[in-house]
Amino acid sequence: MKEPIVFGAPYLDDDMIAEVVACLRSGWWQAGPRVERLEAEVKRRTGAKHCVAVSSATAGIHLVLMALKIDQSTERVDEVVTSPICWASVPGAIELAGAQPVFADVDPRTGNLDPHAVAGAITPHTRAILPVHLAGRTCDMDAIMEIAQRHSIPVVEDASHAFGASWKGRATGTFGVAGVFSFNRAKNIAAAEGGAVITNDEHLASAVRLLAHGGVSRGSWERFSFARDYEVVSAGLNCKMPDLAAAMLLPQLARFEEFQTKRATLWTLYDSMLRHLPISQPPRWGERSVHAMHLYQVRLPAAIDRDQVRARMWEGGIGTGIHYRPLHQEPYYGNSLGSSLPGAEEFGRTTLSLPFSVRVTEADVLAVSQALEEALS
Ligand SMILES: Cc1ncc(COP(=O)(O)O)c(C=O)c1O
Incomplete structure (x- = not known):
């Protein structure tokens, strides 16, 4: 396999x-x-x-x-x-x-x-x-x-x-x-x-x-x-x-600079491969800032069932991550704090981290982008 x-x-x-x-x-x-x-x-x-x-x-x-x-x-x-x-x-x-x-x-x-x-x-x-x-x-x-x-x-x-x-x-x-x-x-x-x-x-x-x-x-x-x-x-x-x-x-x-250059290449490739999908891509950052490019996170439309998207991608051999579900809604904090944080709730409900590391190849990015498109359709 x-x-x-x-x-x-x-x-x-x-x-x-x-x-x-x-x-x-x-x-x-x-x-x-x-x-x-x-x-x-x-x-x-x-x-x-x-x-x-x-x-x-x-x-x-x-x-x-x-x-x-x-x-x-x-x-x-x-x-x-x-x-x-x-x-x-x-x-x-x-x-x-x-x-x-x-x-x-x-x-x-x-x-x-x-x-x-x-x-x-x-x-x-x-x-x-x-x-x-x-x-x-x-x-x-x-x-x-x-x-x-x-x-x-x-x-x-x-x-x-x-x-x-x-x-x-x-x-x-x-x-x-x-x-x-x-x-x-x-x-x-x-x-x-x-x-x-x-x-x-x-x-x-x-x-x-x-x-x-x-x-x-x-x-x-x-x-x-x-x-x-x-x-x-x-x-x-x-x-x-x-x-x-x-x-x-x-x-x-x-080899850190080399790694970061590779991450930047993968990031740009994801940006262009996913541009036409009905999702939000990671927003650009300011010119005088350097992004560490640790996670490539997209946000799915609110009406999409994210668990289903993840399951369909996993069936195709693609693992994704969630960073993170909002902590104030976890059982340990939910009852004691109980506040509503709409920005965190929206982000936590819709975010999806795609495969992203120096081990990922450009062919992997193409496969992930295609799998995401299919899972959304
Ligand atoms: C945002 C953030 N803060 C803190 C930590 C904790 O890091 P560590 O696993 O090194 O304790 C993590 C771990 O993944 C993290 O993602």
């Missing part, structure tokens, strides 16, 4: 295998020299002063919110304003850091936070704004930063989809006090799991590093390779990225 064309097939090449084998043979698998190289490379590419490689974006967001001490009040629940179009673990991290996620509505064309909705969701209890740069498209950071500055609230950017993106010439993830990338299996560069926190704030970077490294003054690489002792200086978890994950990521970073 022909292998299905799936929406986010991970990349693998001989350089990655060689680097992972070299890491295995080196005898050092935990956070060490490869993670240090990865952090340096992320800093170089984003212009951020500090980078802490972590075990996942979820862990990174959790650690940043803990380091910011968003949970300072004993009498009331602190709040973090975020997007309902996101992966479940982000509001989970907000809650587990001690605050209540407050979902603001999104622009139904992009799935990104609507700044007016953000402004309307701010209360005296708001401790942070957490925009999600969906699919690799940067949110309107002028508007979001203006709201944050007006209320003296920090912004933590969920840039999980947006490694390599920029907005008006500035790397996505560097607008707020911190930005967090994901390198999980489906991302533009991928380890099995992994993430990175970037910030220009030295104290925040140190606090996140301590939390990720068990609250001890020296990381394990420093302790074992240079026989140095350590002190416990804070409470901490273990959320560090291992060198094995960095070994997967470094060769991909070396």
